[in-house]
Amino acid sequence: MQAAEPAQVTIPEIGAVWPGQGGIYAGFIPARNDVQGYHLVLGDELGRFEWGQYGDDSPATSLIDGRANTLALIESGGEYPATIAAHKHEADGHTDFYLPAAAELYEIWLNLNGKLAGWVWSSSQRSAYHAFYMYFAGGYQGYGGKTSVLRVRPVRRFIQ
Structure with a gap:
């Protein structure tokens, strides 16, 4: 008996809704360090939130x-x-969404340039008082106080 062939997955165009994957296709993130390459799915904007724990170093x-x-x-x-x-x-x-790192937000901006707007938090801490964010309208990355209230756009990975 032969093993079943894995189902072929059709990857949509960047910026298109990816049916059944929880959002829009935001591109491929190449392998870095010990993390293998993956397709990134960008979920809906969830609202605006503080990053949290101002004054505390985080992991x-x-x-x-x-x-x-x-x-x-x-x-x-x-x-x-x-x-x-x-x-x-x-x-x-899907329940495997997370807050993207600074580099992931930058890749999203590169791939979806002009299709998103606003200031969005990354999960990457800058210091005990600051975390990195991305300004999608202009492509600016910087860092702000963890008590600032910015947009949250969750992402998930699809590994093929």
Whole structure:
């Protein structure tokens, strides 16, 4: 008996809704360090939230791995409203959303330039008082006080 062939998945055009995947296709993120390459699905805007825990160093130190940052923040038990909102997001039956890292937000901006607007939190901490964000309308990345209230756009990974 032959093993079943894996089902072929049709990857949509960047910026198109990816049916059954919980959002729009935001492009392919190449492998970096010990993280394999993956397709990125961008979920709906969830609202505006503080990053949280102003004055405390957090375990969210990766600039490239938002999933690792999100899990570290959730497991720490701290009050991180932006991360908690992204982590709780569900769409199309998927519950593996997370707050993207700074590099992931930059890749989204590169791929969806002009299709998104506003200031959006990353999961990447800059210091005990600041975290990185992305300004989609102009492509600006910077950092702001963790008590600032910015948009949250959760993402999830699709590995083929």
